[in-house]
Amino acid sequence: AKRKGRANYQFYTSEFTAHAVNLLSIEHGLRLALLNNEFILHYQPQIDLKTEKVIGVEALLRWQHPELGLLEPDKFINIAEDTGLIHTIGQWVLYTACLQAKVWHNTGFPKLQMSVNLSGHTLLHDPKLVMHVNQALIDSQLEPHLLKLEITEGILQTAEHSIAVLFELKSLGIGLAIDDFGTGYSCLNSLKRLPIDTLKIDRSFIQDIMRDENDQAIASTIIAMARTLNLKVIAEGVQDAEQLSFLRTQNCNMVQGYIFSQPITAIAIEDYLRNHLLS
Numbered sequence: 170a171k172r173k174g175r176a177n178y179q180f181y182t183s184e185f186t187a188h189a190v191n192l193l194s195i196e197h198g199l200r201l202a203l204l205n206n207e208f209i210l211h212y213q214p215q216i217d218l219k220t221e222k223v224i225g226v227e228a229l230l231r232w233q234h235p236e237l238g239l240l241e242p243d244k245f246i247n248i249a250e251d252t253g254l255i256h257t258i259g260q261w262v263l264y265t266a267c268l269q270a271k272v273w274h275n276t277g278f279p280k281l282q283m284s285v286n287l288s289g290h291t292l293l294h295d296p297k298l299v300m301h302v303n304q305a306l307i308d309s310q311l312e313p314h315l316l317k318l319e320i321t322e323g324i325l326q327t328a329e330h331s332i333a334v335l336f337e338l339k340s341l342g343i344g345l346a347i348d349d350f351g352t353g354y355s356c357l358n359s360l361k362r363l364p365i366d367t368l369k370i371d372r373s374f375i376q377d378i379m380r381d382e383n384d385q386a387i388a389s390t391i392i393a394m395a396r397t398l399n400l401k402v403i404a405e406g407v408q409d410a411e412q413l414s415f416l417r418t419q420n421c422n423m424v425q426g427y428i429f430s431q432p433i434t435a436i437a438i439e440d441y442l443r444n445h446l447l448s
């Protein structure tokens with residue numbers, strides 16, 4: 170495969186052209202993917218640390234590419250954002266996740282929460298966002314409090330506008346979480362001003378938590394701060410028992426990570442849910 174790549178590469182006159190052609194073909198592919206239903210959602214459980222029961226799932230986008238196989242978001246989200254296709258893709262994710270959550274709600278998991286990632290681009294640039302979220306709730310008949318949107322921390326400094334949109338979203342009755350928390354520069358004050366209910370500690374702090382005292386201090390501080398601000402806190406990327414017990418000593422509310430499950434298909438997670446039933 171590498172050989173073929175080389176030969177192809179030489180075909181183009183410059184690295185730039187190769188890059189541009191690649192971008193264009195991915196953009197074209199993304200448009201086709203929407204038409205041909207090539208996107209799917211995988212789900213990863215979010216677990217209450219006290220009871221070790223599943224409280225909710227996070228929907229994570231995958232692209233079942235006809236030639237390249239199953240692609241993770243790092244292969245295509247940037248291009249989707251640069252081309253503006255992310256708004257339409259995000260709308261598909263939202264609808265699919267809400268409909269799925271409603272099905273689960275009706276088939277034995279009445280309290281299961283559904284977390285959906287919201288692109289910062291959509292928050293900033295899609296004037297129809299609030300309408301689409303509202304419509305997805307109406308069409309799916311999912312109770313709004315069971316939907317949670319995850320927004321990366323980085324986007325929050327950017328504009329007063331995005332904060333206004335967050336308040337509109339909140340007024341629909343849904344939950345809002347800050348993703349990748351700790352990697353941006355939020356101060357306590359700005360957090361207090363936002364209509365959010367959950368912080369997700371970025372995976373990079375959890376990864377080395379048993380070896381790096383700074384990471385330990387950061388995680389503990391975020392957890393304590395969340396408590397003070399009356400926010401729930403989720404640690405993401407938890408992979409082993411030591412990390413889990415450290416987080417337990419800090420009274421972290423929820424965890425997500427490979428130690429419990431990787432993101433898996435809807436069918437696979439139904440089995441998981443049956444075995445780790447919510448109260």
Ligand code: C2E
Pocket residue numbers: 213228229230241242243246259262286287288289319348349372405406407408425426427428432
């Ligand atoms: P994220 O929102 O921070 O999602 C968590 C990522 O960490 C997921 O990668 C998940 O598979 C991975 N992960 C979970 N537990 C562990 C663990 O224990 N160890 C390690 N090493 N990784 C773990 P994934 O699915 O590849 O998604 C990457 C990013 O793509 C997401 O990061 C999110 O920013 C974005 N993304 C995913 N789905 C969507 C979507 O529907 N819309 C938008 N706008 N972005 C999405």
Ligand code: CA
Pocket residue numbers: 241
């Ligand atoms: Ca990944």
Ligand code: CA
Pocket residue numbers: 227286319348
């Ligand atoms: Ca997320």
Ligand code: CA
Pocket residue numbers: 348349369371372405
């Ligand atoms: Ca994250």
